[in-house]
Amino acid sequence: MSNKKPVRVAVTGAAGQIGYALLFRIASGEMLGKDQPVILQLLEIPDEKAQNALKGVIMELEDCAFPLLAGIEAHSDPMTAFKDTDYALLVGARPRGPGMERADLLAANAQIFTVQGKALNAVASRNVKVLVVGNPANTNAYIAMKSAPDLPAKNFTAMLRLDHNRAASQIAAKTGKAVGSIEKLAVWGNHSPTMYADYRFATIDGQGVKALINDEEWNRNTFLPTVGKRGAAIIAARGLSSAASAANAAIDHMRDWALGTNGKWVTMGIPSDGSYGIPKEVMFGYPVTCEGGEYKIVQGLEIDAFSQECINKTLKELTDEQDGVKHLL
Ligand SMILES: NC(=O)c1ccc[n+]([C@@H]2O[C@H](COP(=O)([O-])OP(=O)(O)OC[C@H]3O[C@@H](n4cnc5c(N)ncnc54)[C@H](O)[C@@H]3O)[C@@H](O)[C@H]2O)c1
Numbered sequence: 001m002s003n004k005k006p007v008r009v010a011v012t013g014a015a016g017q018i019g020y021a022l023l024f025r026i027a028s029g030e031m032l033g034k035d036q037p038v039i040l041q042l043l044e045i046p047d048e049k050a051q052n053a054l055k056g057v058i059m060e061l062e063d064c065a066f067p068l069l070a071g072i073e074a075h076s077d078p079m080t081a082f083k084d085t086d087y088a089l090l091v092g093a094r095p096r097g098p099g100m101e102r103a104d105l106l107a108a109n110a111q112i113f114t115v116q117g118k119a120l121n122a123v124a125s126r127n128v129k130v131l132v133v134g135n136p137a138n139t140n141a142y143i144a145m146k147s148a149p150d151l152p153a154k155n156f157t158a159m160l161r162l163d164h165n166r167a168a169s170q171i172a173a174k175t176g177k178a179v180g181s182i183e184k185l186a187v188w189g190n191h192s193p194t195m196y197a198d199y200r201f202a203t204i205d206g207q208g209v210k211a212l213i214n215d216e217e218w219n220r221n222t223f224l225p226t227v228g229k230r231g232a233a234i235i236a237a238r239g240l241s242s243a244a245s246a247a248n249a250a251i252d253h254m255r256d257w258a259l260g261t262n263g264k265w266v267t268m269g270i271p272s273d274g275s276y277g278i279p280k281e282v283m284f285g286y287p288v289t290c291e292g293g294e295y296k297i298v299q300g301l302e303i304d305a306f307s308q309e310c311i312n313k314t315l316k317e318l319t320d321e322q323d324g325v326k327h328l329l
């Protein structure tokens with residue numbers, strides 16, 4: 001038994017496929033630590049089928065008898081689901097099906113994040129840490145942030161960690177080295193095929209990854225498209241969008257933000273502070289380190305011409321998406 005006070009963790013879309021891969025790991029302490037009790041505040045749409053499915057998930061959570069699970073609540077209204085919440089994982093949104101582009105999702109999902117941003121603004125803990133997973137994640141996080149003017153903008157983040165983990169895995173396969181030995185990897189920009197996974201600074205056991213791979217053709221024509229289109233490849237293969245790997249990335253993102261990275265670089269989508277010439281508030285993937293519950297952008301990295309081109313492209317996509325939702329804000 002832990003004598004720490006329980007923290008409140010809200011998860012939306014709790015009866016969906018990511019929810020099913022996520023909740024059990026949060027309850028077992030993989031996200032916030034094996035000594036941190038949690039109260040789960042679960043939100044689903046006010047629809048009989050979804051609420052019933054949520055009941056089933058809750059029965060299974062109960063049946064795990066997790067020692068750290070100090071309470072479970074089922075909600076159909078964000079105003080109650082987000083009450084006093086310390087962490088909010090905004091997963092609930094429509095996923096992409098085969099053949100759909102991310103832009104198709106913007107119209108379908110944007111409204112969800114104005115409503116939820118306003119609810120967080122009204123009732124969440126003033127220190128709430130928000131992770132948006134529902135796609136298009138960066139722009140949804142931007143909408144939620146803009147809809148919550150009384151909360152610090154820096155508390156709103158978008159998930160780029162899946163791209164980061166995918167990039168690490170491709171590099172491990174290419175070099176034949178252990179994935180856990182890769183450090184200083186960065187993913188810039190949007191969680192979309194335009195993201196720029198950048199291993200120019202990465203090291204494996206102190207050796208430079210760029211020199212180790214020494215294959216710019218592979219970087220441009222294999223690595224970047226493979227990482228960028230991995231979500232679509234999974235949809236084509238499974239008929240459903242990634243869920244276990246997305247849940248895993250959400251756990252990684254929140255754990256590192258809350259508990260720190262010990263100086264290691266990770267990627268988070270965060271509101272820009274102007275670093276690297278990205279306009280302020282654009283929800284942009286950056287390499288960061290985390291300490292004491294705060295993230296800090298890795299500064300001073302040289303951006304060469306190819307990298308700048310890639311960054312400009314993903315930035316343009318994000319500013320276009322932002323323009324497309326102006327009327328909602
Ligand atoms: N950022 C990433 O890296 C990443 C990776 C994978 C998936 N995703 C996205 O995550 C989202 C969820 O994916 P999934 O596979 O779990 O989908 P899913 O359809 O299995 O589950 C989504 C759940 O959200 C619920 N929901 C919808 N609107 C809601 C609302 N307003 N409030 C509360 N709940 C709501 C639905 O009822 C459903 O149960 C999708 O948008 C998907 O594209 C993001």
Ligand SMILES: O=C(O)C[C@H](O)C(=O)O
Binds near residue numbers: 095
């Ligand atoms: O690609 C998708 O639509 C799902 C998700 O964002 C992913 O990257 O797997």
